[in-house]
Amino acid sequence: MDNIAGTPVEGENFFGRGTEMLRLAEILKNDDILLLGPRRIGKTSICRAVMGHVKASNWHAIEINVASCEDELAFLEKLHAALAPEMATLGSKIKDRFAATFDAISTRIKSIKIAVTGAGTASVDLAAPASEDWIHLGNDLLQLLMQAEAGQAWLVYIDELPIMLFNMIRNDTQNGVRRVRRFLDWFRNDVRALPGSRSVRWLVSGSVGLDTLVQQHGMADTINSLNHQNLAAFTEDVAIAMVLKLADRYQLALDNEAARKLVAAVQWAQPYYLQKAFHYLRQRVSANANTAAAADIISQIDPAMNDMVQPGSDNDFHHWEQRLALQLGTVQAAHAIALLNLAAQDAAGARPENMLAHLEGRMPNDSTEKQREMFINLRDILQRDAYWWPDESSGNKRYRFHLEPLRRWWLRRNTL
Ligand SMILES: Nc1ncnc2c1ncn2[C@@H]1O[C@H](COP(=O)(O)OP(=O)(O)O)[C@@H](O)[C@H]1O
Ligand SMILES: [Mg+2]
Incomplete structure (x- = not known):
């Protein structure tokens, strides 16, 4: 086993999560999965192990990483590109039937893209593809996959979906949220209504909180059909x-x-x-x-x-700070950072009363209820996203960092 710290691991280097991998594969027999967790927690490694496992039982499995996608069309382009090699492996009779449609979809994606870019110069609002356009395209593409070989099981692994959705919101201040909702609705409703949809399973993962995003925009319903999973630390x-x-x-x-x-x-x-x-x-x-x-x-x-945790070796820790701003926005992220600063002071963590008092000082114009609500909200997000956990072993509850190196880094950065 090699000392690999950064890129996804496989084979001999994939350690200790065999049972976890089988559990995910088992869930995928009936359900789609949403696997969320901080960067470098081992999501891609385990998802690839799951892909390998289902392939051994004759599923087709494809992976797309959509972190660089800025819109729905880019998503479809990725999906199309990942499907191309799979289509090539189909028997020649099936290929003959489907190749033309498959190629036509690529042409349609390109033509909508050109239309969108052209319109974009006139008005930002028009820069988004009309939703019916990309939805038809997406449906046609998936239909192809569902029908090319009757009953053939597929696994589609979508990595970093939340980043793509945050990109869409950031790039389109007017309609971004609406588009994200439409995208998630498409995924939940339209895709499932396609004939043969049961033969495709989705494994969606991400390192920034999709749960925070959907909660903040009142669209939690859009992801509740996914089976939510995370990766626990090793025993x-x-x-x-x-x-x-x-x-x-x-x-x-x-x-x-x-x-x-x-x-x-x-x-x-x-x-x-x-x-x-x-x-x-x-x-x-x-x-x-x-x-x-x-x-x-x-x-x-x-x-x-x-x-x-010294500068130069600490890039991984920056992500823990950056993802706060990405999911929470500047104001809330600043509050979260202030609370984490307090918790970092002591390896044993900080008392909630002290943190609430500190937050009150930062929100002098807000009501007691608002201050309390903010604390509780942040407390839960930081717990769910694995920054800290409530330690009650001393009799008094303290919120303390999960990851001691992160605490040290956090402390060092905020020390003169
Ligand atoms: N099962 C594992 N066994 C050993 N190391 C692992 C395992 N899973 C993850 N790692 C370590 O974590 C790093 C990042 O893994 P990766 O799968 O890319 O995480 P993520 O996709 O969550 O960012 C790897 O380079 C390796 O150091
Ligand atoms: Mg990854």
Whole structure:
């Protein structure tokens, strides 16, 4: 197993989530899935493992990453492009029947795009494709997939859908929200009404809160037909096993005790952060050959954790801050950051009463109810998005960071 920290992992490098993968595949027999969670939590890796698994049972499976899509047509273009190689594998009789339609769809996408770009110069409102246009196109494309081979099961994995929807809202201040609603309605209603729709399963994932987006715009109903899933951290045992496997691979004299300490230092045992922590520990140890004994390695754990949050190595943590502004808007995001600043002061977290008092100071012109509502709203979002969790072990509730390296980073950034 290699010490990979960044790109999706597969095969030998995909550790510890076999059961979780089978569980998702099982759900997909009957339901569509929405898998949300912060960046680098292992979504793409597990979704690709699910794809591999269903392919072994003769499903067709395609993946599209729609983070760069700015509108509905771009989405359809991605889908079309991902389908092309699959269409090519169909038997020649089927191909003959469907190839012309498939090619025609591509031409239609292009012609609507040209019409939209042309209109865009006159008025921003006209820059959006008329909804009936792209909906017909989308339906036709999916019909093709559903009918090319009767009864053939398909899995369509859509990565980073929330980013695309946020793009649409940002680019089209007048109609963006309405378009997002139409898109999600299409997905929920129109697509399901197509003949043969049961043969296609959707696996949708994202690293910014689609749940926050739909709640804020009163469209939570549009995603409630999806089965909501997330990726829990590893249990301590699995986390230790992974660290030991890495240690073995890189011949680091890490014993059980040292592995346990490393896992404890990360606190939230998501594989990416374990890989990162291991990486920095390995760097320290190999830079200092005489610290290679187990006891000495333990003494390097804390310094390695600090290496992890230094400028230059901290890009992953920025995402945790940026996604707040993306999902919450500037004002609310600033409040959330202020609360996180407080919670970061202490590894044990901050008391809710103190955080509420702090928020009251930031919202002097609002009523007590408004201040309270804001706190409760942010408290729940930050909990759901895995920034913090309520720790009641001391008798007094405290909201504390899940991820100790993130807390250190947060603290360092706000310290002069
Ligand atoms: N099952 C796993 N076993 C080992 N490492 C993993 C696993 N899943 C994720 N990782 C780690 O997390 C990183 C990011 O994984 P990825 O699937 O791209 O996450 P996401 O799609 O949520 O951003 C990988 O480079 C690897 O370091
Ligand atoms: Mg991903």
